[in-house]
Amino acid sequence: MVHLTPTTLITGPKVTERWGRSIFIDTGAIGTTLAVSRENRIPRASVVVTLAAQELMRLSKNGDKADHIVLLGSDVDPTQHPDFREITDNLRELRNKWFPRAKLVLVSDDPDLESPETRIALGAFDFNVMRLESGTAKTYSALTGKKSTGLAQLVKHLTTVERVVVRAEIVRGKIDNSTPAELKNWMKKLREVEPVEIQLSTLKGKGKPTDDRRSVTKAALNKVAEELGDEIGATVKVFQPGTVLEPI
Numbered sequence: 001m002v003h004l005t006p007t008t009l010i011t012g013p014k015v016t017e018r019w020g021r022s023i024f025i026d027t028g029a030i031g032t033t034l035a036v037s038r039e040n041r042i043p044r045a046s047v048v049v050t051l052a053a054q055e056l057m058r059l060s061k062n063g064d065k066a067d068h069i070v071l072l073g074s075d076v077d078p079t080q081h082p083d084f085r086e087i088t089d090n091l092r093e094l095r096n097k098w099f100p101r102a103k104l105v106l107v108s109d110d111p112d113l114e115s116p117e118t119r120i121a122l123g124a125f126d127f128n129v130m131r132l133e134s135g136t137a138k139t140y141s142a143l144t145g146k147k148s149t150g151l152a153q154l155v156k157h158l159t160t161v162e163r164v165v166v167r168a169e170i171v172r173g174k175i176d177n178s179t180p181a182e183l184k185n186w187m188k189k190l191r192e193v194e195p196v197e198i199q200l201s202t203l204k205g206k207g208k209p210t211d212d213r214r215s216v217t218k219a220a221l222n223k224v225a226e227e228l229g230d231e232i233g234a235t236v237k238v239f240q241p242g243t244v245l246e247p248i
Helices: 047-059 082-098 116-126 135-146 150-158 181-194 217-232
Strands: 009-016 020-026 068-072 102-110 129-130 164-169 198-203 235-238
Touching: 020 082, 047 082, 068 082, 082 102, 082 116, 135 150, 135 164, 150 181, 164 181, 181 217, 198 217, 217 235
Parallel strands: 020 068, 068 102, 102 129, 129 164, 164 198, 198 235
Antiparallel strands: 009 020
């Protein structure tokens, strides 16, 4: 059982490839004391807000600087927290008070976009980082384990979200989102979403021939990035293999 303190909930400021010098707040760590309920072991909103207030105040008074304050969930997506909007509203106020120059970022791989409360809360963030890496419903289901109809719903909801950053891991193999047809359909969906930035990577290592997914070459990844730049018009960044789906 993790005993919550400012240092177990909050890390940084630290310099990362993706977000520069940033502070990271984890709302989705399972197995904590002071949890939401006996069944839901992520930290209560009141605990998240109190500890964030203590740590952000301390860091600010110590003269620490941050480019971003990043909200993430190590075990449970931040948007799945039952009090996500309450956390978001308070975090925005804390950012404005203690780190007014820092951008507020949400990293969400499994967003609860069906909820109107969630969609309202997303407006508080300077960047909403979402995972979208499938052009077809079949590949979406294979990559996520969800119903194939989920891809259309995800794209529909993302079109209503402002300042979207799309994260994607390009892979080949039995599960393959690198084929020309897959990429063509993916780009159609990206044009609907209109992200402000696209972050690309691939798996770390080549992977075994028996694996469902294997990495693509650096040249192939750079080609995808070039095509995205031409077709979508958004900023495209390529990161080290195995890192795009890591929050930092």
